[in-house]
Amino acid sequence: MATRSWLLLTYKVPPEPAKGRVAVWRKIKAMGAVYLQNGVCLLPKTDDHLRRLKMLENDIAELAGESVLLETVxxxxxxxxxxxxxxxxxxxxxxREFLGKCADFEAEIARETADEHFTYAELEENDEDLKKLRNWLAKIGKLDFYGSGLAGQATDRLAECEALLDAYAHRVFDAQDENREGRGQP
Structure with missing residues (x-):
């Protein structure tokens, strides 16, 4: 098996202004890095990560901070x-957070179904929520460098949410068709 290598970034930025320190932290977390301790983080070595960390080094320097970027194994x-x-x-x-939001989505569809609230407005709102779940899972997946154990469960759960929304959509379409048919009759 080939040895894995990582990019190790150590950095220190002045505590003020706090927004600079927070911006650095957010950029690092958005790349999927793990923090070994404050100011010391690790990412798998890829050309993209290297490029982004080198740009971040420049940001840190602009904040009057210090950084060192190393390759390690x-x-x-x-x-x-x-x-x-x-x-x-x-x-x-x-x-796990994503799975919790899937449970919230499923509960919302269950409430709408129990209340027989079959409107296009609700369908559109739930469709937007499902799109957010899809995008969120894709974002997590891009940062899942080593195949987390919950990835498959999250993918399956999203498919269940999609099927649930599809079934709800059919109920909405049926309800709306019934409303149209009943309008023209005395």
Missing amino acids: GLDRGQEEKVIARFNADRDEEY
Whole structure:
């Protein structure tokens, strides 16, 4: 098995203005990095990550901060597995949050169905919510570098949400057709 290598960024930025420090942190987290400790983060070595971290080094310098970017490897398979476990733990946390939002989506469809609220406006709102879930899962998936254990469950759950919305849409279409048919009759 090939040795995995990572990009290790260590940085320090002045505490004020806080928005600069927060902006750096957000950019790093958005790339899917794991923090080993404050100001020390790790990403899989890719050309994209290298490019983005080099640009971030410039941002840090503009904030009057300091940074060092290194390439590193685990000393042995055990260390490598610890790093991968950290990445997967972060993704699992995001997948769990996603699964919770899927449960919320399913509960909303159940409420609308129980209340027989079969309108195009509700369908459109629920369709937008499903699009948000799709986009969110895609975003998590792009950061799932090592195949988190919850990835499959999240994908399956999204498919269940899609099927649920499809069934709800059919109920809306049926209800709207009934309303149209009843309008022209005395």
